[in-house]
Amino acid sequence: SQTIHQWPATLVQPVGSPLSLECTVEGxxxxxxxxxxxxxxxxxxLLFYSVGIGQISSxxxxxxxxxxxxxxxxxxxxxxxxxxxxxFYLCACYRGTNYGYTFGSGTRLTVV
Amino acid sequence: xxxxxxxxxxxxxQEGEFxxxxxxxxxxxxALHWLQxxxxxxxxxxxxxxxxxxKHGRLIATIxxxxxxxxxxxxxxxxxxxxxxxxxxxxxxxxxxxxxFGQGTTLQVKP
Numbered sequence: 001s002q003t004i005h006q007w008p009a010t011l012v013q014p015v016g017s018p019l020s021l022e023c024t025v026e027g028x029x030x031x032x033x034x035x036x037x038x039x040x041x042x043x044x045x046l047l048f049y050s051v052g053i054g055q056i057s058s059x060x061x062x063x064x065x066x067x068x069x070x071x072x073x074x075x076x077x078x079x080x081x082x083x084x085x086x087x088f089y090l091c092a093c094y095r096g097t098n099y100g101y102t103f104g105s106g107t108r109l110t111v112v
Numbered sequence: 113x114x115x116x117x118x119x120x121x122x123x124x125x126q127e128g129e130f131x132x133x134x135x136x137x138x139x140x141x142x143a144l145h146w147l148q149x150x151x152x153x154x155x156x157x158x159x160x161x162x163x164x165x166x167k168h169g170r171l172i173a174t175i176x177x178x179x180x181x182x183x184x185x186x187x188x189x190x191x192x193x194x195x196x197x198x199x200x201x202x203x204x205x206x207x208x209x210x211x212x213f214g215q216g217t218t219l220q221v222k223p
Contacts, residue, residue, distance in 0.1 A: 032208060032209045032210075036211075036213070038213075041215070043114065043116065043213040043214050043215040043216060044200075044211075044213040045213075046210050046211070049209075051208060057208075059210075092211070096209075097143070100157060101145065101209075102157075103154060103155035103156075104154065104155075106155070
């Protein structure tokens with residue numbers, strides 16, 4: 001079965017510092033991968049998705065970027081964090097209707 | 113207006129009570145998911161529905177495609193059911209598998 005490793009679980013970073021969140025998938029190949037963010041009081045919102053290595057689609061304009069250097073690795077980055085980047089970040093994997101979705105444990109980011 | 117709306121946002125119940133969480137959506141979907149997240153825990157998929165009804169233990173999920181509405185029911189609730197419950201829909205027109213999430217319902221079951 002699919003497993004997602006996402007780290008760290010919590011992170012406190014100063015404004016202006018860089019960010020790198022990593023998500024790795026086990027137990028499957030060629031999955032669709034997603035980064036979602038949940039701001040306070042709102043539902044999870046799709047930030048980026050990837051259907052293959054090096055293929056990134058952005059859903060909303062923002063201060064963040066994503067990369068997929070390997071089939072089962074998805075990275076969320078920022079060069080300079082803003083206060084508004086605070087939130088809960090979730091990595092997810094989709095491998096078709098037979099396998100459904102698998103979710104990471106999430107990262108709670110606080111920018112101070 | 114959000115494309116996926118859940119109600120209530122917060123729910124407190126006494127142990128043993130029957131609980132219903134509702135989810136309405138305004139887009140065409142190919143499937144609807146109910147997710148659970150315990151405090152400090154990861155997100156777990158409870159159900160994936162495209163029609164009808166599914167049951168797993170004390171949890172029941174129903175969907176009415178015509179009315180664009182789904183409900184999650186918990187029978188004989190227990191304090192360990194305390195968690196955030198979220199519905200998420202997969203767009204019918206999307207082949208990328210991306211989900212649109214509701215805001216979540218925070219459930220607390222008191223002993």
